[in-house]
Amino acid sequence: MTLSKHPASGRQWGLLSVLLIAVVVSFSACKSNDDNTPAPKTINDLISAGNGTTNQFTIFKKALQLANLSGPLSQAGTYTVFAPTDAAFRLFGYADTNAIKAPSAAPLLAAVVQYHILSTRLEASAIPTAINTAQQTLSGGTLYTSKVASATGTSTSVSVNGAHVLSSNSDASNGVIHVIDRVLLPPAFGNVVATIQGIPSILPTASFTFLQAAIAKIGTTAVSSLTSTGPITVFAPTDAAFTAAVPTIKTAADVSAMTAQQLTAILSYHIVPGRIYTPTVTNGTSLTTAQTGTVTLGTSTTSVTVTGKGNGSTASNITGPDITATNGVVHIIDRLLLPQ
The missing domain is CATH 2.30.180.10 (FAS1 domain)
Structure with a gap:
């Protein structure tokens, strides 16, 4: 007996073949798109x-x-x-x-x-x-x-x-x-004393000959925290900062003429314990200095200042903030801080 093909069965197989071809084509297209996906950016x-x-x-x-x-x-x-x-x-x-x-x-x-x-x-x-x-x-x-x-x-x-x-x-x-919003400087120079000496090589407008004369006069042993392991924060006055606060100081020789006791008291007043970066301070913060005095920090949207007890209402601007040293942080200031 010869079996005849059922017309409906033939149509089903034909439809199935079309579907299989569509799936294969679709899969191939997806694979092609995947291959063209841009690599994530480095x-x-x-x-x-x-x-x-x-x-x-x-x-x-x-x-x-x-x-x-x-x-x-x-x-x-x-x-x-x-x-x-x-x-x-x-x-x-x-x-x-x-x-x-x-x-x-x-x-x-x-x-x-x-x-x-x-x-x-x-x-x-x-x-x-x-x-x-x-x-x-x-x-x-x-x-x-x-x-x-x-x-x-x-x-x-x-x-x-x-x-x-x-x-x-x-x-x-x-x-x-x-x-x-700022270039980060590694502590390439060393401790705060070496950093103060090295800053002018990268910031030529900053001159610290008066401050260096003061350190040379009293010796770092007199202000031992300058070379200690720290951490400490130093407010470093420029030459112009000395003259702004004390007009009679016009040269490094004028600084050297001061007594070691006077200079020790002044330099110690510019050192506070801890590593203090400017974004972490709040307006009105009082800091105890190495000679047990206090200075007051001020902040605004445009500046950070520090004021000594002997400066009255005239604040010192931090013009070069947050310079990292191996044993702390140096802030360049534009007015000498005066203790009471």
């Missing part, structure tokens, strides 16, 4: 692109290139980069990429750039709500992150070595970027 990609239509990292990008770090930040890893904006570099005295390429910038460039990078991924949420949490940098140095709650408790501010984090958690395939 930290170097994001720094090179900047933000939106304007690249705010042109100087930092060039600094990374000159320090031979563009390559590593293009590869797999778990980095954290605190990225200074172009405005931060200009504030530091570097107007453009030509300035960062200058021979005078070369000796410290690699150290400065590496100091902005951690070898581990650190999300903003993982930064403790605390002052000066130590973080190890790519070069083996130490950064200090701080997270401070607002007075109302509704928000927090994050800073690193005194630089404000303007925006955080720009995700990359190999880490995260936090945008900061």
